[in-house]
Amino acid sequence: MITQIPLTEYKNRINKIQDALKRRDIDILVVFGTDCEPQNLIYLSNYWPQFETAAVVIPNEGETALVIGPESETFAREFSTIEKIFKVIEHRESSEPNYPNERLDTYSEIFNYVLNGKKVKKIGISGIQIIALPVYEAIVNASKSSEVVKADDIMINVRMKKTANEIELMKQSSRITLKAFEAAINNIKAGMEEIEVAGFIAAELFRNKAENFAFAPYVLSGKRTNQAISRATHKIILKNEPIQLSFGCRYGNYSSSIGRPLSIGKMPEKYKKLVNIGIATQEKVFSTLKPGIKAKKVFETYWDFLVSKGFSNYFLYGPCHGTGVMECEHPFLESDSDYILEEGMTFQVDIFLGDDEFGLRFEDGALITSSGAEVFVNEYREVIEI
Amino acid sequence: MITQIPLTEYKNRINKIQDALKRRDIDILVVFGTDCEPQNLIYLSNYWPQFETAAVVIPNEGETALVIGPESETFAREFSTIEKIFKVIEHRESSEPNYPNERLDTYSEIFNYVLNGKKVKKIGISGIQIIALPVYEAIVNASKSSEVVKADDIMINVRMKKTANEIELMKQSSRITLKAFEAAINNIKAGMEEIEVAGFIAAELFRNKAENFAFAPYVLSGKRTNQAISRATHKIILKNEPIQLSFGCRYGNYSSSIGRPLSIGKMPEKYKKLVNIGIATQEKVFSTLKPGIKAKKVFETYWDFLVSKGFSNYFLYGPCHGTGVMECEHPFLESDSDYILEEGMTFQVDIFLGDDEFGLRFEDGALITSSGAEVFVNEYREVIEI
Numbered sequence: 001m002i003t004q005i006p007l008t009e010y011k012n013r014i015n016k017i018q019d020a021l022k023r024r025d026i027d028i029l030v031v032f033g034t035d036c037e038p039q040n041l042i043y044l045s046n047y048w049p050q051f052e053t054a055a056v057v058i059p060n061e062g063e064t065a066l067v068i069g070p071e072s073e074t075f076a077r078e079f080s081t082i083e084k085i086f087k088v089i090e091h092r093e094s095s096e097p098n099y100p101n102e103r104l105d106t107y108s109e110i111f112n113y114v115l116n117g118k119k120v121k122k123i124g125i126s127g128i129q130i131i132a133l134p135v136y137e138a139i140v141n142a143s144k145s146s147e148v149v150k151a152d153d154i155m156i157n158v159r160m161k162k163t164a165n166e167i168e169l170m171k172q173s174s175r176i177t178l179k180a181f182e183a184a185i186n187n188i189k190a191g192m193e194e195i196e197v198a199g200f201i202a203a204e205l206f207r208n209k210a211e212n213f214a215f216a217p218y219v220l221s222g223k224r225t226n227q228a229i230s231r232a233t234h235k236i237i238l239k240n241e242p243i244q245l246s247f248g249c250r251y252g253n254y255s256s257s258i259g260r261p262l263s264i265g266k267m268p269e270k271y272k273k274l275v276n277i278g279i280a281t282q283e284k285v286f287s288t289l290k291p292g293i294k295a296k297k298v299f300e301t302y303w304d305f306l307v308s309k310g311f312s313n314y315f316l317y318g319p320c321h322g323t324g325v326m327e328c329e330h331p332f333l334e335s336d337s338d339y340i341l342e343e344g345m346t347f348q349v350d351i352f353l354g355d356d357e358f359g360l361r362f363e364d365g366a367l368i369t370s371s372g373a374e375v376f377v378n379e380y381r382e383v384i385e386i
Numbered sequence: 387m388i389t390q391i392p393l394t395e396y397k398n399r400i401n402k403i404q405d406a407l408k409r410r411d412i413d414i415l416v417v418f419g420t421d422c423e424p425q426n427l428i429y430l431s432n433y434w435p436q437f438e439t440a441a442v443v444i445p446n447e448g449e450t451a452l453v454i455g456p457e458s459e460t461f462a463r464e465f466s467t468i469e470k471i472f473k474v475i476e477h478r479e480s481s482e483p484n485y486p487n488e489r490l491d492t493y494s495e496i497f498n499y500v501l502n503g504k505k506v507k508k509i510g511i512s513g514i515q516i517i518a519l520p521v522y523e524a525i526v527n528a529s530k531s532s533e534v535v536k537a538d539d540i541m542i543n544v545r546m547k548k549t550a551n552e553i554e555l556m557k558q559s560s561r562i563t564l565k566a567f568e569a570a571i572n573n574i575k576a577g578m579e580e581i582e583v584a585g586f587i588a589a590e591l592f593r594n595k596a597e598n599f600a601f602a603p604y605v606l607s608g609k610r611t612n613q614a615i616s617r618a619t620h621k622i623i624l625k626n627e628p629i630q631l632s633f634g635c636r637y638g639n640y641s642s643s644i645g646r647p648l649s650i651g652k653m654p655e656k657y658k659k660l661v662n663i664g665i666a667t668q669e670k671v672f673s674t675l676k677p678g679i680k681a682k683k684v685f686e687t688y689w690d691f692l693v694s695k696g697f698s699n700y701f702l703y704g705p706c707h708g709t710g711v712m713e714c715e716h717p718f719l720e721s722d723s724d725y726i727l728e729e730g731m732t733f734q735v736d737i738f739l740g741d742d743e744f745g746l747r748f749e750d751g752a753l754i755t756s757s758g759a760e761v762f763v764n765e766y767r768e769v770i771e772i
Binding site: 003034035036037039048049050051052071072074075078092093094095096097098099100101127128129130131132133134136193195196198199200202203205206207209210211212215216224226227228229230231232233234317321322326328329330331332334335336 | 389420421422423425434435436437438457458460461464478479480481482483484485486487513514515516517518519520522579581582584585586588589590591592593595596597598601602610612613614615616617618619620703707708712714715716717718720721722
């Protein structure tokens with residue numbers, strides 16, 4: 001079993017991007033990331049910043065560079081698969097230290113270095129949705145008269161289909177998450193705060209050598225179960241109320257996530273009915289996934305199924321989104337999704353149903369295989385009454 | 387003991403900012419935040435986004451609004467102390483869902499709402515260091531011909547001095563962190579991965595009802611102890627090598643952090659010498675802190691002390707930075723810091739010394755009192771050999 005992506009695969013990734021840059025006539029791609037949006041940095045360099053932000057600068061040929069903030073040099077040197085490292089003030093932390101007397105680099109110097117003094121004509125940026133303004137402005141200032149274009153699609157395309165190593169790490173990540181789910185249901189008790197249950201989850205994830213949460217765990221009880229995005233709080237968990245657990249971890253840089261509704265003691269009848277619809281809907285979506293099918297066709301099958309069962313008014317979101325380094329990454333699967341599913345793509349099949357009273361989420365990772373889909377976790381897809 | 391900031395205090399904060407806006411002749415302040423940089427959002431609204439970003443829009447008089455992404459409405463409605471909530475596409479998650487058929491708001495509509503149709507002349511932005519480009523552009527587009535200015539100082543000034551409630555929550559947060567430190571040293575063993583020790587820390591933080599980490603815990607061993615910013619890894623911890631624990635949590639929205647070096651079995655003599663210098667240096671800085679003193683004077687005293695002990699070549703960073711909602715926030719305390727320390731300011735006294743071989747960090751929170759400094763955790767400031 002591997003514990004990390006081999007160095008050769010990191011080099012292949014850079015090569016693929018350089019090929020795409022040549023095809024698109026882009027001289028340099030700047031890939032931005034942060035502590036909470038590190039996916040592209042991790043994918044290209046194995047470096048995941050904390051406090052500060054970072055970027056990877058890829059010329060269409062020659063040596064790639066990692067750009068970090070002033071405080072992360074020893075940290076980045078340990079993790080980064082990219083040897084050349086620059087430190088730039090615009091990547092500093094938000095408390096804006098000045099670092100008097102420190103010699104820092106500039107994007108002009110970096111562009112000059114990676115292009116070997118050649119003039120830059122077109123710069124692509126990946127991470128436009130998240131790039132911090134001062135970093136963007138530093139890039140534009142350094143670009144002089146050259147064109148700066150949005151080039152997110154280059155990273156998206158390279159990352160969309162997973163390799164055997166990536167899939168193996170995602171499966172291992174899923175197994176750790178399943179163990180943490182079992183720790184949660186073995187320890188949860190009425191009268192606990194939601195946040196205490198997040199503690200059992202955290203303990204088991206790290207004990208099994210996860211590197212971090214995939215996102216701050218959702219432990220939601222009662223009416224809170226209808227929150228699409230949420231967190232565990234100090235709310236006391238009651239007997240016989242809906243409870244939703246949704247969480248995941250990152251292992252070997254790859255994310256997993258599991259979503260299951262449950263109750264302590266008997267589940268309210270109305271909720272149980274929705275739980276059974278959730279199970280049937282997720283299974284329907286699993287059976288629809290296969291290579292060659294248009295993504296929006298999956299949405300339509302899902303939607304028609306919900307309508308046929310009389311539960312389309314419970315639709316809040318779904319049924320799938322891409323997954324990999326980031327628990328939620330491109331591509332989303334929505335009613336307007338025009339792309340075709342391909343072998344090697346990975347999705348979170350994420351069935352989220354609810355109304356003003358309560359909600360639930362069955363969520364599991366799945367791989368598009370040559371003929372259908374392989375689901376990473378099949379346990380506990382049932383009515384869980386503890 | 388309080389568990390959260392009372393609603394009246396949130397209202398006071400908005401009032402103070404509105405006063406500052408009037409003084410500065412700014413019509414609207416837009417305050418941006420993300421999952422990993424939520425400090426200003428939490429401070430103003432108790433809302434801390436996940437996956438998506440958010441902003442608070444404060445007019446110089448009248449009603450304040452919270453601006454979120456398309457998926458967080460039920461989540462934000464539960465947490466937010468601000469009633470009026472808008473959903474804007476530019477705050478969506480980085481996987482860029484389209485949300486077909488969803489009716490979303492725009493910054494033009496929001497500015498029109500908070501100003502009651504009055505024309506906007508000047509817009510201030512807080513969070514310039516971190517603001518995502520599409521959000522910035524949406525604000526600029528909505529501002530029409532009005533001026534858009536950096537106005538980070540408004541939030542910084544309001545947040546710099548803490549209230550009694552804030553200090554109480556910071557102390558509670560520190561107590562939880564101390565318990566987790568004890569869990570770590572009671573469970574750490576040679577042969578464990580660093581990440582497993584992070585597991586004991588996580589378990590104890592959440593068991594004591596922390597809401598999250600202050601930052602991903604540092605469990606650093608051997609040569610890794612010299613990393614200013616870092617994370618726990620899969621490295622195996624050895625007997626008789628330097629080990630550094632640095633971590634904290636957020637409780638009632640307020641951060642804490644503790645830093646201590648230690649070893650399993652006897653500490654290498656050379657490291658022990660540095661540990662004793664670290665202790666003496668931190669105590670020197672504590673004794674220097676008091677209201678009325680210029681911040682850079684604290685740096686100078688710290689520096690002179692290091693020089694007098696012959697350890698100035700071990701200087702990597704320090705000796706203090708602001709702390710509160712965020713473990714590291716304004717103001718930094720550096721050699722060029724011109725501001726005056728005032729009663730009610732809170733700092734992490736963060737002594738980080740090291741070289742190529744190893745490093746250490748003694749770090750604790752401290753409050754500037756009427757006559758000196760109150761340190762939040764005084765335990766374990768010693769040579770720790772387990």
